[in-house]
Amino acid sequence: MxxxxxxxxxxxxxxxxxxxxxxxxxxxxxxxxxxxxxxxxxxxxxxxxxxxxxxxxxxxxxxxxxxxxxxxxxxxxxxxxxxxxxxxxxxxxxxxxxxxxxxxxxxxxxxxxxxxxxxxxxxxxxxxxxxxxxxxxxxxxxxxxxxxxHFGEDSQRQQPLILGSDDKSWLIDGDHPLPELIDSLVGQARQRLWLYDRVLDHELFDRQRLRDLVSWLARHHRNSEIRLLVHDDALLVKRRHRLVELMRRLPSAIDLRLVNDAYPPVEHPFLLVDREGALVRHRFDRPEGFANFADSGRVKLLAEAFQRMWDTARPSLELRELPL
Structure with a gap:
């Protein structure tokens, strides 16, 4: 009409x-x-x-x-x-x-x-x-x-960006959509938020809105699991980072570990939200990749890989000892 x-x-x-x-x-x-x-x-x-x-x-x-x-x-x-x-x-x-x-x-x-x-x-x-x-x-x-x-007549998305419902992949081919897709996933988390990357890039992850979304998850869902798994914490020690500061204020809710390089790590970064959401980048140094809001099969495989790396990882003593 x-x-x-x-x-x-x-x-x-x-x-x-x-x-x-x-x-x-x-x-x-x-x-x-x-x-x-x-x-x-x-x-x-x-x-x-x-x-x-x-x-x-x-x-x-x-x-x-x-x-x-x-x-x-x-x-x-x-x-x-x-x-x-x-x-x-x-x-x-x-x-x-x-x-x-x-x-x-x-x-x-x-x-x-x-x-x-x-x-x-x-x-x-x-x-x-x-x-x-x-x-x-x-x-x-x-x-x-x-x-x-995606509001055109040819759109196949019944519920765009809705965790557990949007089963079409969102392609990432530049810097612009990454923060929006990350926040849209994290903002719907109710239990699990697992992030694996080489470093916690400041431009991508040191943002106030993301910090607020992670804080909400940690404070309002007692059974939440917020895990940050990185290869290198040197930049985090040298420069303040909102997620690191939040982790140190909520140590029982948020944990950060360093990958044990003696074990073969996954060669691309990813973010997992609950049992359905995943954002995957093809390379550590590039923004290209995809996001899925309803892909339990992929999330299960990535969660198994994350858990193997997490079990052999070590805490960052330098970050724990930094003054607030």
Missing amino acids: TVRFRKYSWQLAPQDLGNIRQTVFIDEQGVPPELEWDDTDEIADHFLAVLPDNTPVATARLFYTLDDSAHIGRMAVLPEHRGRGLGEKLLRHLMAEAADQVKDLHLSAQEHAVPFYQRSGFHVCTEPYDDAGIPHYGMRCLAPTLATR
Whole structure:
């Protein structure tokens, strides 16, 4: 179905926009008016979806924060126009609008709508919570630019970037997609995060967002296994590294070891997340490779190789003794 999108500030928004929210959230879902209309409306961009004959059918809002993030909210499609793909088109229009300006996108999803948002690359990142008497989950997309590349009609990805669901490989052929793919995997980890590399490259791994994602895993999942396996710790001793500092603050949750070169090591770096996710680079000194979000067979083989190296590896005494 053909649909067009119009963007407004709250002050200049037509009455149709408010009418749709009134119909869907207040009249249909029973949200109290004092919760529906809030101060965020004043700072957000508001979008109205209209049919070719200018009939208004859906609305949503988008606002930006100071941490390079954007938030999508108040998505509503009129009851008589549901089931025609309008909500998905509206969501993806907002994602494309924000993708070049922010590093990640956030939203609050009603429980029944979680699969809808997963189809566009959002994953659950919170426990369930109550909002206006309705169960919700916090969701985010940590690679909006990558997600929006695969919204064409010929895309075969049913749930792009979703751990355990996206079974198509993401090819890495340059520096740009690596951090986004790493963060999208790590951000969905619930138990295992194993990283093997020659060094913990500062440009790739010494990033605040990655540090925050690893910290969340270590602090909120008591059975998590965060293992960093490297060949050389010399640069880590000489220069501060966010993951190393986090390891030293959470020594029971994060461990780093040095490969024993007396045993044949794997000749390419990789990252493993839980039982499904893997990011593999073909060489230590090049960014080329691929990422998989649902490849349990490959993860099992790489995990066995990692475990063999880990069992013969040694701790880095120099890093443990550095002052905080």
